[in-house]
Amino acid sequence: KFNFKTMQGGAELWGAKSIRQTGGGLVYAVGLLNGDGDAHGDNNRHQDVYGRLSYKIGGLGVADSLASSKDLNVSGNWVDDSIRFGVYGYKGWSGAAPLGFEIGGGDIDFWYKNLNLYATAWTGMEDMTAITRKKSTAYSIGADYIVQPWLTGILRYEGADQGTTATKHIRRVVPAVVVGIRPNVTWTTEAHVYNRVGLLKTGDEVVRTRLRFIF
Numbered sequence: 001k002f003n004f005k006t007m008q009g010g011a012e013l014w015g016a017k018s019i020r021q022t023g024g025g026l027v028y029a030v031g032l033l034n035g036d037g038d039a040h041g042d043n044n045r046h047q048d049v050y051g052r053l054s055y056k057i058g059g060l061g062v063a064d065s066l067a068s069s070k071d072l073n074v075s076g077n078w079v080d081d082s083i084r085f086g087v088y089g090y091k092g093w094s095g096a097a098p099l100g101f102e103i104g105g106g107d108i109d110f111w112y113k114n115l116n117l118y119a120t121a122w123t124g125m126e127d128m129t130a131i132t133r134k135k136s137t138a139y140s141i142g143a144d145y146i147v148q149p150w151l152t153g154i155l156r157y158e159g160a161d162q163g164t165t166a167t168k169h170i171r172r173v174v175p176a177v178v179v180g181i182r183p184n185v186t187w188t189t190e191a192h193v194y195n196r197v198g199l200l201k202t203g204d205e206v207v208r209t210r211l212r213f214i215f
Helices: none
Strands: 010-018 024-033 048-057 082-094 099-112 115-127 133-148 151-162 169-182 185-194 206-213
Touching: 024 082
Parallel strands: none
Antiparallel strands: 010 024, 024 048, 048 082, 082 099, 099 115, 115 133, 133 151, 151 169, 169 185, 185 206
């Protein structure tokens, strides 16, 4: 059997409600997953559970089609002046023992004309053994700017903390450029530039370029 990725079995309840007075609206999702395992099934008897809730103010309705909007422009139709707030959480178990973990966080997404500002942060706890736990946190702040319909500039700042040693604290800047060659072909080039924590470097600088086909 050939597949691109082993998927987890599960079920999700998803819903959305547009609010025409303010634009935007409410989106929610809750789900259950088999969780940790392989293609033949789960390796423990617990189900993972997750949920997400977001609220958008302004712009297109979250449950409206683009064709139903009277404000959709012929040119610049990516413009969706709005702000969205979201929260999410995940609770799961790993391994046959099993060991538990949970993640909770929030995000914000702001659009104005050609500029998109966004940020997310989360914190999590993971069982290392039956009596010890490890805390992790991470965050990302970024901006996208549509220079032309086919050209987008991106800049992100990312951080992650895991454990207590300096080598577990990561800070990096990620600039990128996305070129739309055709509607189904994009060329992305990005760099990872790492900061230092104390005297230790938190990572190796890299430059990546990717040509992507969607068919």
